[in-house]
Amino acid sequence: MPDSSFVEYDSSKQSLQLSGSWTFENYLSIQKSLRNIPADNTIKTIDFSQLERLDLNTASLVAEFVSPSTLEKLVASTQQLNPHHRDIFQQLLRAYQNQQTSSSEAKQPWFAFIAQLGAWVSWQSYQFIILVNFIGRVLLTTLAVLPRPTRWRFTSWFFHMQQAGLAAIPIVALMAFLIGAVVAFLGATVLKDFGAAIYTVDLVAFGFMRELGVLLAAILLAGRTASSFTAQIGAMKVNEELDAMRVEKLDAVELLVIPRILALLIMLPLLSFVSTLAGLLGGAAVAIASLDISPTQYLSILNEVPLRHFWVGLSKAPFFAVVIAIIGCLEGFKVTNSARSIGEHTTSSVVQALFAVILLDAIAALFFMEMQW
Template sequence: MSQTLTFESGPEPCLRLHGDWTLPNYRQLRSHHVETPGDVQRLDAQELTALDTAGATVLLQLLGAERLCHLAPHASGLSAERRALLLAVASAMAAQHSDQPDRRYRFGDGLARLGAQVLSGWQQLMAFLNFLGLTLVTLAALMPRPWRWRMTALVAQMHQAGLNAVPIVAVLNFLVGAVVAFLGATVLTEFGATIYTVDLVAYAFMRELGVLLAAILLAGRTASAFTAQIGSMKVNEELDALKVHGMSAIEMLVIPRLLALLITLPLLAFVAILAGIAGGAVVSVLTLDISLTRYVAIVQEVPVKHLLLGLGKAPFFAVLIALIGCLEGFKVAGSAQSLGEHTTSAVVQSIFVVILVNAIAALFYMEMGW
């Protein structure tokens, strides 16, 4: 192929194509093309023998997407198939360039981004409240009908979300209890008040750390599992199958998970409190010269109301974690990327909400004098 195209000037500058504009000749097409002025008015393909996407890409690079879209419909000697190919390539490239964001900073971009995030947060809050209402209505309708209770699913979820989480909850809180005891001993030794390390550990785990750490662990472990399970069912169109059979996805999938967390999270929080106090006991006995008998006696002097205040937050955390995990699962679209994004979102939202509610509860307890 000695020449791939020629440019003819005149009243209507014309670009003539020659030979095979195909992939085997791609390098030759790129090396033999001529400079094309920007005022090409006509495209002549009478001597064009073959064309594929590689040739169309070279022509697109010469003329640009907008001019090619303008010239291709009126090109002489161009078959309908080749004309459609040129238009498809030009349209795709034009759409790709139009979708690329403008990276120039404009005044107000930050404010617009902040507004979009606030709006997105408000929409997520409304979606959560709607989902909460739908779940409560379904639960209220289900309670007087014991023959529709899914006890097998409830027990399975309790085993998965509760019993299987006991080792990690106990070990983590044991280590945190030891760290809190070390920290308390380091600070209180300077004041000669080492004995109050026991009170520090007991009050911290009964009121705050026990239930908080257990809820955070379940937010990362169980909320992500709920999202992945329901999301994979949606990707596999199993939720559509439930609707076809007249079954409620809320009743079948959400209620057992919600009740399982309502039952298991207070128990896990209690295990976490015991493990944290045990970790403080090991440090106290080994490094602070506080006997185990004395340690237990001091812990027993802590009022029971602090334990009840801590455990009282567990049901609220359970509802939030379960509903956020299930809601994000229902939001999954039909792709693995969407499943991963919503699983991550479920973990982040659950942990954030748990810490936020715990902070609000702490302020409320302080104002009430509890």
């Protein structure tokens, strides 16, 4: 049974005899039989005559057992080696030579984290410069394009208005309706104890007009649209379409970024309006169904809320729109040449857009409070 032992060692002749089928299925068994041979010896000859099959992986076992350089001599000197097997050994020995000529990387010292911190800080500052640079480019291009209606990209603009705006209406409305109901329940629970359940209506009205309406729409757009902008532009980058545009003297900012920004600029205020209405409706549903407030009562309370709160809320929408579009597009341009990079930058674009929206909203809240608007 040749399979039982793949290799035999004759200590008197210092010779190895290889036999049987040296295929990859037997790799571990062959390795085991080689380990049983005492290591402290020099092999003078290898008898390959009984070797039935050989592949590269198992050939490497022989090579590492006797060392590649010894194997080279032994293979060169032996006569009874099957020419196919000789080819395999020669390919393998060439591979060992390739391996030797390449150098391995140096190990990092223990204080490498300081260097990494430095690299991180300089990377982040660089990212900030890129952002500012990009905003500048977008502004300049916008100024250049605005007075020339022939260069407005209507098709692209309307396409993105539909994709980012119209298509988002159902989900924005549903989300705002549910949040409106939740706020009303929350208000009712707390205010009932003071006998002021009626003020639930004011809570919902003020909340949605000033803050929640626009904030909910912006958060949804940050998740839905910023990611899609990044993925669209990133895929174009991977496909070298952006390079092709540059070669053809087409401005990527003018063709890709401005229609997207303008689309959001139009659609986010409209979505905020939808979201505000839906939120008020959600509040109304709770108020009418479980707080015994009649629809007329609800509307008359609503009517007493000063309209400026609505304008204060809506005034934030254009800022959110620009920030979301710019972050989404810029992350798309930052994609490098791989599919993995699209995924990374899409994640990063959503996180940044959400963070920016909430940060801006907080600053705006402070500002409006100080101005007593």
